Amino acid sequence: MDHWLLTLIIFSPLAGIVLVLLPRTENRRGIARAALAVSLVTLVLTLLAVKRFAALTAENGAGEFVLTAHVPWIGGGEGGGVDIGYRVGIDGISLWLLVLTALLSPLAIGSSFTAVRERAREYYILLLLLEVGLLGVFCARDLLLFYVFFEFTLIPLYFLIGIWGGEERRRAANKFFIYTVAGSVLTFAGLVYLAYFAYTATGTLTLNLETLTALGQEGKIPPSVQWWVFLALAAGFAIKVPLFPFHTWLPLAHTEAPTAGSVILAGVLLKLGTYGFCRLSLPILPDASFRLAPVVAVLAIIGIIYAALAAWVQRDVKKLVAYSSVSHLGFCMLGLFSLKVAGVSGGVLYMVNHGLSTGALFLVVGFLYERYHTRDIEKIGGLARPMPWLAFFLVFFTLSSIGLPGLNGFVGEFLVLLGTATSSLSRDGLAAGPLGYAYVVPAALGIILGAVYMLWMCQRVLFGPLREPPDTPDTSQGLTPDLTRREIAILTPIALGCLALGVYPKPVLEDFESAVVRNILVPAESSVRSAENLDHVSSHTLSEVWNPSAGEHDRMDDRANLDPQAVGRRFARSTAPSPVCVQGTGRRSRPCSFAIRDSQFDIRVRSLTVAALFGGRGSVGRSRLGWDDGGSAALPGFMFRAAGFSPRDASVRHKRATGNGPLHDGGNRAEERPAAGRWGR
Incomplete structure (x- = not known):
């Protein structure tokens, strides 16, 4: 059962597609409930995987890939000329991203019960297909399988934005698709070259994650090869994050996407880019990752500050939250490329925290839009009194997003800054990293700006004079309804998750740290x-x-x-x-x-x-x-x-020396130079 549990989790949403296709009539609520039921089954199976993961980790040791399965796909398997297979398995990093996906998917489906009134069958089928792709990415241990799932996620989200989006939905969908496909082509070229290099090194054409990681960590991939493969992989991952300056597709896509699409996009889909850097670039290409870490860190810091300033001037609440995603994911990248256990673990935790907090903020904004039919901050105000539940959740998730101590955002930010500050120190059997205190100061400025624009948004929306929806016939009646029980039930699990990770993150961090030490960072020796x-x-x-x-x-x-x-x-x-x-x-x-x-x-x-x-x-x-x-x-x-x-x-x-005097820059020097083609020559 353990060997096929992940396969069951990945493809269980397909059963929901069958149920959605069964009714002959367009029964919106029946279709939505069928999709929700199957998505909840996937969540239950994922929680079972958490339990089995804990048991197998205690048995096999921390950091190991468990719940593994392997079926030869292309070629004869290990020992043959081609070894491309269906390989799945999870470690501590994959596990909690899997849980994040399985949690947000049914909540996104539940938020669409009243929002989607046309073509509901196709809508829920696309959401379930999107869930399949996301689950597959986090479980894949063969890079071709990873790439198939990685690219598959583009198709359902493209149609979700293009059909059920806002007024500029087609432009947003096309821009999203063009950006991501352009980067993915280069990513595929990088994977092909990795397979070719594995063939020259081992005699087997393979994209097995463990094989490629071993080649990278044993130094068998030359730096010149690592350099170009890193850039090729980064082309797709940086766009997906998105890393500055490849972020311009995201605000428009978020603004025009339906609520469920924004929740999945911000909560999970953007994590595919950071996960790709973490799972592929850092362990397989350690030399290139180190050399390019300062460049990535500078781009991340620019994105943190630029996106924070851009969010500050937005009048559209949804676009403000979208720019906050660009800023927050810059912290993820900064932590990952600190190349320290604390920083990388903090970056991965920040991925989970951002998925919870920002996904919940998009849910709140979506519920608000259903009542006001506008997201213009200038037309919304004074909602704290007539809508106390909405005000509570908006303030709660805002405080979580800006990193209030006691909530989940604080832990990830602290570890990212700690890892960045101590990056230049050699500890824990790992080498000194490429960053240092100089990168912490501008990143901390981004935290301050984030608190400013998020609290400013809350103040404008919740306080001041009450502004009823523009189409309300009599504003004196106070006709703006508060959140329903269904909406409260959707937001409550996320709030509990934010609180739990803020108060006691130790179990999750232990899983992250063991996976980072064993599978991501390269030991100095x-x-x-x-x-x-x-x-x-x-x-x-x-x-x-x-x-x-x-x-x-x-x-x-x-x-x-x-x-x-x-x-x-x-x-x-x-x-x-x-x-x-x-x-x-x-x-x-x-x-x-x-x-x-x-x-x-x-x-x-x-x-x-x-x-x-x-x-x-x-x-x-x-x-x-x-x-x-x-x-x-x-x-x-x-x-x-x-x-x-x-x-x-x-x-x-x-070389035998000539003379015994003190040596300095003006003295005799060895004539041998570094090989041509080195970075920076």
Whole structure:
């Protein structure tokens, strides 16, 4: 039963499609109830998966993929020339995104009982198909299967927006489809190249997630390959997030989509992009992820601040919440690319929290639109007294969204900022990350702006003089009804989830952290072992340099005798790019070169980076490195910027020295250069 539980969960909504097609007459309520019943069955099965996950994790160990199933699909399976299969399984990250999908889907269906009056059969069929695609993405362990489900979600949402959307629904649907398909083509090209590379490395054409992750974490995928594959995958994922500046399709799609479409779009569909970065880019392409992390972080921070400012000036409540999604998902990306356990775990938790809070806000806005038939803030006001339930839920989910301590949003934001701030430190067996405190300050500004525009929206909508709907014949009658029992029942489970994650997030975070450590981040020792496989390390292996032969060791000058362990520790910093030797200060800083030489060998390092928009950690100064008479390293005016020191950025060459004087930038240098084609050359 365990092996097929996930398959049953993924495809159980198809039973609802059969039930929806059975009635010959267009019975709206009967069709809606059938779809809701089957979606609730899917939720029950998902809760059963949570129970089995806990039991199997206790038995097999934290972080393992469990509830796995494998059926050969294309080729003969493992050991054959082609190994593309139906592989499903979940770890702690997949599990809770699965729960989020299974929870929001029946709530979205329930919110449509009175909103959808035409072509109800097709509407609920599309919602159920969308649920199938989303569940499949989070369970897939073969990247071709992942891509099939990933792209399948576009079709039902395109029709949901284009048929049941607002006045500009066709424009919104077409823009959404064109953006996502354009990025998905490049993503598919990246997956094809990964399959080709796996074939050259293993002799099997495969897109098995475990196989590709092993190749990436063992350093068998050259950095030049990682660079281009990362960009190809990011083309589709960044649009789906959406990451600035690929966000322009989202506000229009949210504004024109029906309420259920907005709930699923904000609550789950946008998570496909962040999930793709987390599940594919970080573990399979660790070197490229590290090198591009500052770029992604800068784009995320720009998106956080830009979207917050854009939301502040919106008059449409739904568009305001849509821009808040762009801002909040920037925090997810910032946490993921901190490459620290706290930051990545916080980013994944933020995905779940955003799905709950923002999905609920779209539900509240949808219920409000059914009563007012407008979303213009200038035409709505004073609702706190006649609509206390709506006011309560609007304030509650607003506070959850802005990160009030005690609610779910606070925990994710705190971990993201903590992971970003400590990214430059080496802890927990992981290397120093690429970010630091400089990225925290502008991100914190985004939190402040988020609180400002969300509370401003609440103040305008709930307080002040009462404004009845424009078509109400007599505003003195107070004809605006409060939320119904059905609507309260829809919002209550989400509110309880927000409260539970805010008060006691430990069980969920433990699942996230174990999955992040085991399946996402690369251990430092793994990276050091793999350094020799990278295309820009010289033919002399690091072990040969750190541990010279006995004869060579005896011939070394005692003054310049290096401690192999100390040097190894300095160079063994995981997937980090080289430290940046910086000359000058501020934006005019430029990379420089330095060398370490004793009487027996030279080490030549050339560091090439792009100064990040918000700078790096530490100070900068003139580059100089030398040995004093006691044999210790003197580093006057020298500072390592960015993160760590990696052997993959060092070209090491044995060479007998000529002279024993102190070494500095003006001294003799090894002539070997890093291989052409490196990033930043």
